[in-house]
Amino acid sequence: MPDPQSPALRRTPLATVHQGLGATMTEFAGWLMPLRYGSETAEHNAVRKAAGLFDLSHMGELMITGDGAAAALDYALVGEASAIKPGRARYTMICAPDGGVIDDLIVYRLADSEYMVVANASNAAVVAAELAERVDGPDGRGADVKDRTADYALIAVQGPQAAAIVGSLTSTDLDQVRYYASYRATIDGSEALLARTGYTGEDGFEIFVGPQAAAPVWEALTEAGGGFGLVPAGLAARDSLRLEAGMPLYGNELGRDVTPYDAGLGRVVKLDKPGDFVGRAALAERAEAAPTRVLVGLAGKTRRVPRHGYSVLWNGEPCGTVTSGAPSPTLGRPIAMAYVTAEIAAEARSATDGDGRLAVDIRGSAEPAELVPLPFYRRPAPN
């Protein structure tokens, strides 16, 4: 259990709100964050069926501004930031020269020469330093990088009722705010950047506000959401929701020793964009090579749960490693993502007698599993 008094941990502007709600707090990437408020399974189910309210203020907000901002980000990231229209956002990555993933990011283009890069809390400082160095590179002169994490609280409303709840607090027509779009809006009187993004597999919004506005906006959303089944949700539910949605987590599916191609996310690497970018040569080579390992989805056939670091077995022999695993509230059985050798993945997919040959070593016991397509969960199409 973390010591809530520890001065070493960073606190979000909503720390006292969480305390008032009786949250179980946890240390995450140097921050004191709500793990759960009550039952994490109930929070997970509320997001699938109604809506959940998340404090994501630990995420890093990095501002890249200046006439050279677009060109600088084209050089610094694997995506094509210059092709993003103002008011739109993209999922992308920042890679090392050898193609390894430094972080996965959402890049918002706020204006022609103004971008916001949202980085994982654990990587925000590293990404800020890398960006600062790279905007000095050959294509980046005339851009400025600032870590503005402390200037923003980030509140997410996720779930099928998210639009109804947020819509009741803003005059912005949410039908205009499409998936991966952002909009400057007023939420219950507070200025906000409203983005239709998320990490749960549901429709939803991420709301960036100043630190002083965090508690009033949280309270307004809580009140507005009461009749829609909105509940506060912690990092435990966030993790099981993103896993069901097949979304990678840095440190689990992504890391320095993984390229975007390994993670099945080669589409984020824009090899056809003009100009050089960091990692281009290594990634171009990797794009042409046959993969040695692939990220797969596994579903357990028993109730024991595969977890991060457990070995995947084929005919009793190790063939890979689980990166994330959890009991899936939506599917009612354990699920996991794992890297397995490409050879075994192909064999397991085509094997008609594969039953019983694929397993996960769960603390010394080979528990049978099967390959299932990712994502594990896809939200129903809107009516």
Add this chain to the structure above:
Amino acid sequence: MSVPEELYYTAEHEWVAISDATARVGITDYAQRALGDVVYVTAPAQGTRVTAGDPCGEVESTKSVSDIYCPADGEVTEVNPEIDEDPGLVNSDPYGAGWLFKIKLDVGDQLPPGLLSAAEYSALTAAEEQQ
């Protein structure tokens, strides 16, 4: 957090209720809160010889898995039949319907050695909270 006076405890967060030379065993309120939602319990089978301090089962929650340590020497006489169907009982009623198994004690009507009183266990969890 609830720590009933009449029970005994282990440093590994099991509770023990003793009557008629039999110990009823579960995990504490503190433990279930730390674990989060329990999804699966592996308890020692009826008839198993168990030894104090040895792992004899597992409690699996959404986020983690923890060993159950046997609080006393003896033989397992009964496993809570409800837990397999509804492991959430460990969360909702850890000292009642969420009990895990019963042991016929080798020491008979005597108190098995090494158990903590409610006051001692409360002090232990307070110290863990501070870490």
